[in-house]
Amino acid sequence: MEFRYSKEVDSSCYETRGLGGGIPLRTHENSLAEVKGTLQAQRDWSRYVRPVGEYRGGLGGRYSMICVTIPECLPDRLEVVSYANEFALLYDDEMEKLDLQSPPSSREILEVFGDDALENQVDADARPEKRLQARLFSRMLAIDSARAAVAMKAWAASVQLAARTRLTTFATLDEYIPARVVDVGELIWFGMVTFGMALSIPPEEHDLCMELARPAYIALGLTNDLFSWEKEREAARRGGQDRVFNAIWVLMNERGVSEEGARTICSEEIQKQVTKYCVVVEETKANLRLSRDLRTYIEALLYSISGNLVWSIHNPRYGSI
Template identity: 55%
Template structure:
C-alpha cells in the first residue's frame, strides 16, 4: 500500500495499551478539512434540523476520528467524509430517542430518511430536514465520484433499515455476539466509507474472499470499541433502567460468570487473537492474488483498527479535558465562519459527549442480535456484491 497523504507517528508519542499488534499509527496530514466538514455538518444540522447543544463528535486533540481511521483518505474527499460521519452521529442521537425495541413498520418518518429515494440528491420542500441534508451529502459525494457515492449510500441505507429493527435482547455468548456486531454491520458500512474515501473498487468476483479475509480485523475493531466505551455504556444502561449492555465486556461477564476486570482482560486477549489472525490473512497467498484495490482495502482496515484504538484512548467521548488547540480553532473559524458558540470545537471545559465511533457501532452494529447469523451474513454479502456490480 502506497502512503501519500499521511504521516506515521513515533510509537513512543502515543498510547496503544499493547493492543496495536505492531501496526503503525498513521494520521492524515490535513487537520483542517476534517474540522471544516464536522463543523459544517453541525452548523447545517443546527439551522435545518434542531439546535445542537453541548455536542461533541469525532473531533478531538491530539487525534480526530477520520484522520486517524482513514489516514489515506484522498484530500479532496476528506471534508465530505467528515461531514457524512458527523451527520451520522447527529442522526443517531435523534434515532436514540425512538422506541426501537418495539418497532412497527412505518411508525416514524425518521426511519424513512434513507429509504426508497436514498439515491435521490434532489428532494422537494416538504421532506424531513434530515432527508434534505442526506440528499445534500449524496449530491456532494456524487459530484466527486458518482459510482462509489451510490455504493456508499446504498450501504448506509441498508444499515439504517436493518439496525432499526433489531434492538431486542442481549447475546448470551461472545461467539454469538461478535459475528453480528463485527460482520453483519461494521463490514458493510466501513466498506462504503473506505472505498469512497480512497477511491477503491473491489471486483465483484473478489468480494467474498476479501470480506472473509477482513473479518477478524472487524472483530478486533468492534472489541476495541467495546473495551473503551464499556464504562460509559454501562452508566447509560443503568440510567435507562436497562438490565443488559450491548457490549462485549457485559457478554463475557454473563457467559463466564466472571468479574468486570477479568472480562476486560479476556476482551484484550481476544483483540490480540483476532489481530494475529488478520495479519496472517493479509500475508496469505490468497491475498497476494487479489487486485491492488482489494489488497489496499485490507490494509486500510488494518490502519482503521489502530486509528480507532488510539482515538478511543484520547477522544473527548471518554476523557474530560480533551480539546482542539486554539490554532486549529482559529483556522476552523476561517474555514467555516459562524457565531453560534454551541457549535464550538471540543474545549478543556466542554461536555464530553463525543460518541462518533460509539455511534457507528452502537447504532449500526450492536443492534444486530440473533437475527443475522450465517444466513444473514450471506444475504449482506449478496447485497454488497449487488452494490458493486450495479454501481
C-alpha cells in the same frame, strides 16, 4: 500500499494499552479538512435537527477520527468523508436514545435510510436528517458518482441491519460478535474507505473481501465496546433499558465476571483478532491474483484498526477507562 497523504506517528506519542498488535499509527497531513467537514456537520445538525449540546464526536485533540482511520483518504475527499462520518456518529447517538420497539419515532428515523436512501432529491415534508443526507449524497455524487452510490447503498443496508440486531439479546460472545460486526458499521466503513480512497472492489471479489476483512471488523467492534462501555451503559440506564448492546455486558452475564474481568476478556479477544488480521494482510498482499484495489482495501483496514484504537483512547467522546 503507497503512502502519499499521511505520515507515521512516533509510537512514543500515543497509547495503545497493549492492543495495537504493533500496527503503526498513521495520520493524514491535512487535518484542517477533517475539522472543517466535522464542524459543518455539527452546525447543520444543530440548525436543522436539534442542538448538539454536549455531544462529542470524531474530533480529538491530537488525533481525530478520519485522519487516523483513513490516513490515505484522497485530499479532495477528506472534508466530505469527515462530514459523512460525523453525520453517522450524530445519527448513532440519536438511535441510542430511542426504544426501537416503540413506534413511530424509531420507524421515522430509520426511514432516513429506507428504500429510497439513494435518492438525492427529497420533498419538503421529509425529516431534517433525510434532507441533510440528500445534500451529503449530492456532494459525494459530484465527486465520484459510482463510488458514492456504492457507499450510500452500503450505509442504508448497514443501518437497517443494525437496527434489527439491537433488538436481540445475546447469551454468549460467540453469538454477539456477528451482530457487533454489523452494528460497528462493516458496510458503512466499506463505503467510507472505498469512496475516500477511490477504490473499486470487483463484484466477483466482494464476498471474499468481506470474509478477509472480518477479523478487522471484529477488532474494531470490540475496541469500540471496550472504550464506549461507560457511555453506552449510561445511555441504556437513561433509556430505562435492562440490557446494553456491548460485549462487556454480554461477558458479564455469560461468564459471571465483574466489569474489570469482562474488560480483560474483551481485550484478549481484540489482541487475538488483530494478530489474525495481520496474517491476513500479509497473505493478501502476496496474492497477486487478487485485484490491486482489494489488496489495498485489506491493507488500509490495518490503519483503521490502529487509528480507531488510538482515537478511542485519546478522544473525549469516550473518555478514559
